[in-house]
Amino acid sequence: MSKNHQSKIHQLLENPTKIVLVAHQNPDGDAIGSTLGLGIYLQLLGHQTQVIAPNDFPKFLKWLPQASDILTYEKQTDESQQCLQEAEIVFILDFNAPQRAGNVSDALIGFKGIKIMIDHHQQPSDYADFMISDTSMSSTCEMIFHFISSKHPELITSDIANCLYLGIMTDTGSFKFGITTSTTHRVAAALIDQGAAHTHIHEMVYDNNRLENLQLLGRALQNLKIVSDLRTAYITLSQEDLDAFDFQKGDTEGIVNYALSLENIIFAAIFIEHKEDGIIKISLRSKGDFDVNAFSRAHFEGGGHRNASGGRSKRTLKVTEDYFLDIVKNYKNELSA
Numbered sequence: 001m002s003k004n005h006q007s008k009i010h011q012l013l014e015n016p017t018k019i020v021l022v023a024h025q026n027p028d029g030d031a032i033g034s035t036l037g038l039g040i041y042l043q044l045l046g047h048q049t050q051v052i053a054p055n056d057f058p059k060f061l062k063w064l065p066q067a068s069d070i071l072t073y074e075k076q077t078d079e080s081q082q083c084l085q086e087a088e089i090v091f092i093l094d095f096n097a098p099q100r101a102g103n104v105s106d107a108l109i110g111f112k113g114i115k116i117m118i119d120h121h122q123q124p125s126d127y128a129d130f131m132i133s134d135t136s137m138s139s140t141c142e143m144i145f146h147f148i149s150s151k152h153p154e155l156i157t158s159d160i161a162n163c164l165y166l167g168i169m170t171d172t173g174s175f176k177f178g179i180t181t182s183t184t185h186r187v188a189a190a191l192i193d194q195g196a197a198h199t200h201i202h203e204m205v206y207d208n209n210r211l212e213n214l215q216l217l218g219r220a221l222q223n224l225k226i227v228s229d230l231r232t233a234y235i236t237l238s239q240e241d242l243d244a245f246d247f248q249k250g251d252t253e254g255i256v257n258y259a260l261s262l263e264n265i266i267f268a269a270i271f272i273e274h275k276e277d278g279i280i281k282i283s284l285r286s287k288g289d290f291d292v293n294a295f296s297r298a299h300f301e302g303g304g305h306r307n308a309s310g311g312r313s314k315r316t317l318k319v320t321e322d323y324f325l326d327i328v329k330n331y332k333n334e335l336s337a
């Protein structure tokens with residue numbers, strides 16, 4: 001399903017006003033790239049903008065233009081609330097239900113102004129007044145590119161190009177996931193022409209590890225287990241594992257993909273214990289038709305895309321693992337060769 005109020009949204013932006021752009025909880029490259037990229041464009045149109053992230057985001061995104069101006073709701077609550085009160089328009093980007101914004105959701109639900117959503121996840125809520133929702137898109141950053149270029153292609157500066165390229169690169173696993181289309185590559189090419197420093201972006205995101213990051217990856221790979229008759233592989237990381245390698249936000253990003261890289265494996269999961277929050281964070285990945293969005297919605301309070309999805313469990317790590325092993329058997333028809 002897709003909905004497109006693009007020209008209406010362009011109209012709403014004709015008169016300069018105050019605009020807040022909100023990223024989802026635990027912001028990733030696409031969330032930060034799209035809010036910053038669209039925010040810079042809106043500034044060029046004369047708007048006053050503020051990006052708000054519910055909580056902190058990984059170090060590998062902090063070098064992006066204007067990243068240091070982002071308000072973190074968790075730490076700068078009063079200032080964030082004031083911005084939301086004063087704003088006439090709020091954009092929610094890269095998520096499609098206010099609940100995904102964690103501690104900002106109440107403020108989003110109570111927001112008095114115009115609510116606009118641009119997103120590529122499945123099953124959007126009816127939260128927004130205006131939306132562009134397209135699940136065939138690689139990333140929200142790709143959608144922002146199409147949105148800006150439909151009206152002002154000349155306004156895509158190198159700063160905007162860097163933000164959008166980063167989000168597309170991270171959401172497509174460096175252009176390898178099935179969601180990547182020839183259009184995605186054309187957009188990436190256009191962004192490079194507009195000044196995106198693609199090698200630099202790649203280095204800043206992927207070649208910026210601390211020694212502890214690689215050692216944590218080592219531990220994760222040692223913990224990896226395979227359920228070969230279900231072509232499934234999964235990783236567990238306990239709080240103890242995280243503590244042993246000085247865990248910082250973003251350190252476990254992408255680890256689940258190693259499980260999916262195994263031959264004959266089409267379903268991969270990682271379960272990460274976060275004792276302070278009292279939850280097990282879950283990432284799910286698949287190859288082909290196995291739908292991890294449906295799997296996560298059914299069993300782990302999450303969702304996302306067919307081949308990449310998130311979720312959580314409030315049980316212990318061990319109980320969550322046992323539960324997973326139990327329910328995955330019900331998918332034998334879809335998973336076995």
Ligand SMILES: [Mn+2]
Pocket residue numbers: 030031094120138139140171
């Ligand atoms: Mn995304």
